Amino acid sequence: MNEAYSPASPRPGSTTSPSTMKMFMAFLAVFMVAQTIGTTLFCLYLHMKMDKMEEVLSLNEDYIFLRRIQKCQTAEGQKSTLLDCEKILKGFQDVQCKDKEPSKGQPKFEMQRGHDHPHLTHKNETSVAEERRQPVAAHLAGVTRNKAVSVLQWTTTMYGPAASNLISQREGKLQVKEAGLYYIYSQVTFCTKAATSAPFTLYIYLYLPLEESRLLLKGQNTHNTSNPHCDLQSIRVGGVFKLREGDMVFANVTDSLRVVYSHGSTYFGLFKL
Template sequence: MINTFSQSPTMYPTQQGSPLSIMKITLWMFTICVLGQIIGTCIFGVYFHKKLDKIEDEMALNEDYLFLRRIQKCLKRGTVDPTLLNCKEVIAKFRSLISEVTQSDQPDESHEKPTDERTNSVPAPRIGEEPNTSKKVVAIHLVGDKDNSNKEALQWQQKSYLTLQNEITYTNGKLRIETPGVYYIYSQVSFCANSTQFQKAPFVQYIYRKQSDGPVKLLIKGASTIISSTANCALQSTQLGAMFTFGKNDLVFVNVTDPARVNYSPEFTYFGMFKLGDTS
């Protein structure tokens, strides 16, 4: 017999969609959507944060502008309602703020105050320059004098040298301190050093101090033992210099072992002192 029933064609697996592949595609699409949403959220967050910063800056500028507008209104008296704006309080706060800013900009004088005593010293004027007496320069420079009537001290004279003895006076070979302080004293004595005039003892120079209520005290001294074999005068020099603290009416003077051998030329023999600062 002939079978007349119609039969549907056989469906092969390749002709139908696999459920597993459909699930994979769905998962991929879902993952891509989630990642896109996350990236979009991050970008929007960054943009929103920058926008907030910009708005805050604008608000700060707006507050400054409003504050300046308030001050401007306060300066225009009679145009502001006192119930809305207290001009006295606004101006007082503004003035206090300005004073704080100016005080913070000024240097602290306590840190700039010199502590070294040498900063009180006054520099010597240059050659040919008039000294500035407003700085209270205290100095004296003397040159040798052949008058040796006073055997206790060498005699000196002034010859067109820088001499500002406002606080130092000279009398009979001695310098008198009128104002206490720290002083630098110096002296140079030139003398003949040949064998015919040389004594057994070396040529010695002394600088003494005599206080008003005390004995004479030796401060410093210098000696020269060089002897020339010639009969002519061979000049030698002894130089002294040191810093000391002197009181009022203290006397300072110079003496040597043999004044007859001294060369009294102004360039060779001189004596002086200058003030470095006050005693604390």
């Protein structure tokens, strides 16, 4: 008996179950969220670490700076060629000068002076005091001239205060940059000969550009001598005057060729009271 032929039916293809797909998607989402949180936490930690490192480096620089200052205030540091002690101490003095008036109750910073060099400490304190209050004064010595001049010329001395930003010198004239009361003085030493009978006169003038200069001080010497060569005489004048900002004063004599310019003999100066 013949049976009817029937072709084999195809097998159904393999399919992924919905529950497996859901688990995979959930795992993937959790992994991405965890990775995002981990990356954020790592960046935050790195940022905090960098801030900490910057703070440590800043403190380390301050510590090194203080150590250098302490080193420069010792005899050993003064002899060292690796440290520019003058520049380091000047920088520290500038920092101190910026805080002249600390708030009440706030303690002032003081360095440990257990091993300070006494020479250097005294020098630093003196230089700071001079910077805080610069004296308004000038003391000048006479300059030799081979020809007669209408205004005596001057130069700075080794130990006397020189012209500064508060007092300037120009062509023998001293100019004040600050108004106030000033003591003006001068001494001139000159040579008296038997042949000269006219008095030798020293003048101190206030220079007025637009009018005739005003006489402030005057000194005379009428000494006569029988010495045919030279007898030395001196005239000294001084007084207090009220000067305005920009005023100029100068000294003059009747005969500048007779002035003696030996050390300490002829000078000119002023200082603010």
